Amino acid sequence: MKYLGSPDFDHAQKGTIGVLVTNLGTPTAPEKAALRPYLKQFLSDPRVVEIPRLLWWFILNGIILNVRPARSAEAYRTVWTDEGSPLLIHTRNQAQELQKRLNAHHGGEVIVEFAMRYGEPSVSNAMQSLIERGARQLLVLPMYPQYSGPTGGSTFDAIAEDFIKRRWIPDFQFVASYHDQPGYIKAIASSIKEHWETHGRAEKLLFSYHGEPRRYLDEGDPYHCHCHKTTRLVAQELGLAEDEYLSAFQSRFGREEWLKPYTDHTLREMAGDGIRSVQVVCPGFSADCLETIEEIGEENRDYFLEAGGERYEYIPCLNSGKGHIDFLTTLVNDRIKPWVRPQDDQAELTASLAENMKTRSAA
Ligand SMILES: C=CC1=C(C)c2cc3[nH]c(cc4nc(cc5[nH]c(cc1n2)c(C)c5CCC(=O)O)C(CCC(=O)O)=C4C)c(C)c3C=C
Ligand SMILES: [Fe+2]
Numbered sequence: 001m002k003y004l005g006s007p008d009f010d011h012a013q014k015g016t017i018g019v020l021v022t023n024l025g026t027p028t029a030p031e032k033a034a035l036r037p038y039l040k041q042f043l044s045d046p047r048v049v050e051i052p053r054l055l056w057w058f059i060l061n062g063i064i065l066n067v068r069p070a071r072s073a074e075a076y077r078t079v080w081t082d083e084g085s086p087l088l089i090h091t092r093n094q095a096q097e098l099q100k101r102l103n104a105h106h107g108g109e110v111i112v113e114f115a116m117r118y119g120e121p122s123v124s125n126a127m128q129s130l131i132e133r134g135a136r137q138l139l140v141l142p143m144y145p146q147y148s149g150p151t152g153g154s155t156f157d158a159i160a161e162d163f164i165k166r167r168w169i170p171d172f173q174f175v176a177s178y179h180d181q182p183g184y185i186k187a188i189a190s191s192i193k194e195h196w197e198t199h200g201r202a203e204k205l206l207f208s209y210h211g212e213p214r215r216y217l218d219e220g221d222p223y224h225c226h227c228h229k230t231t232r233l234v235a236q237e238l239g240l241a242e243d244e245y246l247s248a249f250q251s252r253f254g255r256e257e258w259l260k261p262y263t264d265h266t267l268r269e270m271a272g273d274g275i276r277s278v279q280v281v282c283p284g285f286s287a288d289c290l291e292t293i294e295e296i297g298e299e300n301r302d303y304f305l306e307a308g309g310e311r312y313e314y315i316p317c318l319n320s321g322k323g324h325i326d327f328l329t330t331l332v333n334d335r336i337k338p339w340v341r342p343q344d345d346q347a348e349l350t351a352s353l354a355e356n357m358k359t360r361s362a363a
């Protein structure tokens with residue numbers, strides 16, 4: 001069969017609305033042997049590393065995959081839990097909580113699955129499951145508030161690769177970004193206010209976002225702009241003055257220039273300039289993961305304190321907190337509104353069933 005289909009499918013079946021929540025992916029274990037295939041899949045994606053393929057193949061296979069897996073495994077071990085990788089646990093919880101909330105609104109009509117762009121659970125397995133469960137309309141929700149080619153663009157590629165193999169393509173919507181949605185801004189601002197209520201304020205609030213090569217911005221990627229807009233709107237919501245906050249970019253990879261200012265440089269400079277206390281928030285990550293827990297929670301804390309800072313606090317991601325699930329539920333409900341059936345039309349269902357029987361007996 002050239003295309004994937006469901007030949008036994010009942011054409012008169014009442015359909016469902018599928019919601020596919022995705023995130024980046026994570027290795028299966030914090031071990032070198034598990035890091036290697038994960039990093040190979042991730043770093044072979046041309047959306048992530050935009051370097052001529054042949055040259056990159058030699059660098060990746062000759063150098064990076066011999067050095068990085070052991071180093072990354074060591075970092076992953078510091079964040080790993082009994083249940084596994086934090087990113088996987090949070091993403092699964094987010095999907096489950098979203099499903100509960102959507103059940104309350106729609107009964108079983110809206111079904112949620114989650115997938116990882118790289119590794120497991122894969123996009124194609126999650127998609128197959130949604131389709132087998134009757135999804136005729138599909139909302140893909142990559143959990144990246146700001147759009148970038150390496151994240152949202154790459155997720156779209158994975159969906160397209162799956163669709164290319166299918167006979168029946170569902171109605172389809174893709175959430176490219178939600179970096180400036182009022183509900184998202186309010187959820188981030190509330191998490192900061194909650195932190196202030198228990199810990200008080202610091203001299204500066206640093207918004208740290210995952211970086212990407214500066215070249216991607218020069219070639220038209222909106223990510224840098226989306227990040228600054230999120231910061232500006234959250235700062236406005238909190239009533240911050242311009243000298244009370246700033247944005248920076250973390251997680252550099254390779255020798256090329258990445259988006260600036262760099263988070264680590266910024267923290268050292270702030271300490272050098274006499275700033276003694278800082279709070280760091282990461283509104284580019286929907287869930288805590290290696291890059292927030294280890295890099296922001298640990299590594300950058302050391303840089304700030306070693307450079308003379310005295311108080312450093314990391315404000316956690318929204319994860320599966322109520323404010324986040326409230327926002328995600330509203331986002332999904334707004335998007336699927338045109339798909340939700342007002343109520344079952346019995347006459348329509350009966351007619352549809354009769355047509356289906358006719359088609360079947362003619363075949
Ligand atoms: C090599 C280039 C990379 C680009 C470009 C990039 C963009 C990018 N990434 C995220 C979010 C996450 N990245 C995570 C881990 C991670 N990222 C890269 C490289 C690039 N990312 C690597 C090699 C790794 C693996 C860890 C390591 O070896 O350092 C994660 C965490 C995953 C986890 O399991 O916890 C997230 C999330 C965004 C938003 C982004 C675009 C701008
Ligand atoms: Fe990354």
Ligand SMILES: [Fe+2]
Pocket residue numbers: 251290291295
């Ligand atoms: Fe990192």
